[in-house]
Amino acid sequence: MFPLTPETRPAARQGLAVGFATGLYGLSFGALAVAAGLNVWQAVALSALLFSGGSQFALIGVLASGGSGAAAVAASTLLGLRNGFYGVQMARVLRPRGVTRAVAAQLTIDESTAVALAQAEPAQQRVGFWATGWSVYVFWNAMTLAGALLGNALGDPKAWGLDAAASGAFMALLWPRLASRAARRIAVGAAAVALLATPWVPPGVPILLAALVAVLAGARPNWVAGREAAALQERRP
Amino acid sequence: MSAWSAVILAGLLSWATKFAGFLVPQRWLAGPLVGRMMAYLPVALLAALVAVQTFDGGGRVVLDARAAGLVAAVVALMLRAPFLLVIVIAAATAAGLRALGVA
Numbered sequence: 001m002f003p004l005t006p007e008t009r010p011a012a013r014q015g016l017a018v019g020f021a022t023g024l025y026g027l028s029f030g031a032l033a034v035a036a037g038l039n040v041w042q043a044v045a046l047s048a049l050l051f052s053g054g055s056q057f058a059l060i061g062v063l064a065s066g067g068s069g070a071a072a073v074a075a076s077t078l079l080g081l082r083n084g085f086y087g088v089q090m091a092r093v094l095r096p097r098g099v100t101r102a103v104a105a106q107l108t109i110d111e112s113t114a115v116a117l118a119q120a121e122p123a124q125q126r127v128g129f130w131a132t133g134w135s136v137y138v139f140w141n142a143m144t145l146a147g148a149l150l151g152n153a154l155g156d157p158k159a160w161g162l163d164a165a166a167s168g169a170f171m172a173l174l175w176p177r178l179a180s181r182a183a184r185r186i187a188v189g190a191a192a193v194a195l196l197a198t199p200w201v202p203p204g205v206p207i208l209l210a211a212l213v214a215v216l217a218g219a220r221p222n223w224v225a226g227r228e229a230a231a232l233q234e235r236r237p
Numbered sequence: 238m239s240a241w242s243a244v245i246l247a248g249l250l251s252w253a254t255k256f257a258g259f260l261v262p263q264r265w266l267a268g269p270l271v272g273r274m275m276a277y278l279p280v281a282l283l284a285a286l287v288a289v290q291t292f293d294g295g296g297r298v299v300l301d302a303r304a305a306g307l308v309a310a311v312v313a314l315m316l317r318a319p320f321l322l323v324i325v326i327a328a329a330t331a332a333g334l335r336a337l338g339v340a
Binding site for chain 1 (some may be wrong): 280
């Protein structure tokens with residue numbers, strides 16, 4: 001998995017650094033999971049089994065708002081669909097077989113895919129994937145435990161502003177995805193749909209209704225396309 | 238569904254989603270329609286989670302200390318603060334306003 005040579009060592013180092021940085025927000029996940037009503041072991045099991053930051057935050061977010069377990073699982077699974085796409089790309093890079101394939105699947109997340117695809121050579125891509133995947137896994141799970149114990153010790157989550165911390169966490173996850181005008185319009189549309197639906201449907205369901213905005217925008221890209229996209233299309237012969 | 242069931246079911250579905258990516262032929266998912274939806278889905282879900290987490294007051298839309306925390310988080314993000322700092326700033330803003338009895 002780690003044929004370390006002078007060519008592949010930078011990819012391994014990069015993976016280690018990304019794992020450490022990601023682990024730091026595992027700390028906030030652990031604390032927020034406990035604030036949302038999970039116990040320490042449920043928080044730890046979620047990080048070990050689900051292992052995809054956005055989906056984990058979505059699951060505890062829906063549970064914290066009083067949503068059903070089914071709505072929480074649905075929101076978390078929809079948010080994790082992109083990992084399946086990363087899997088398609090990583091299958092080509094890693095060509096894993098048997099147990100290795102099952103392990104590679106568990107480690108397929110935003111960070112490991114991004115570091116792998118940022119490398120130039122196939123050997124570097126493989127080292128980038130495994131180094132990042134394992135390092136994020138170890139730091140993320142260790143820091144989830146630390147955060148959950150910390151959250152338990154803190155007491156009243158509202159007095160510490162942990163509900164606002166969850167808003168901030170979702171915003172920080174969303175922020176890097178808002179580069180295009182289309183993305184910003186979809187974000188505003190989805191937020192509006194969720195809030196309009198909030199008084200009328202059970203908790204958690206507004207999130208699922210907002211997902212339809214993405215489906216609609218994917219089917220009708222002209223509705224959300226910015227001027228930059230329209231100009232590109234005009235220039236095309 | 239108990240909390241344990243939700244945790245285990247969500248975990249299994251997450252792994253199954255990832256593993257399915259390793260199994261399906263690449264051309265199944267190559268179309269531009271699917272590509273666009275996959276790019277937009279996280280944006281829509283995360284934006285909805287921001288909105289509900291910040292403004293849902295038990296089935297009513299309310300404006301409280303969480304909104305101030307979110308504004309502080311956005312300012313921190315504009316100043317390129319790292320993830321953990323953004324969260325601490327959002328929490329501190331809301332906790333501070335509550336301690337002062339403002340919101």
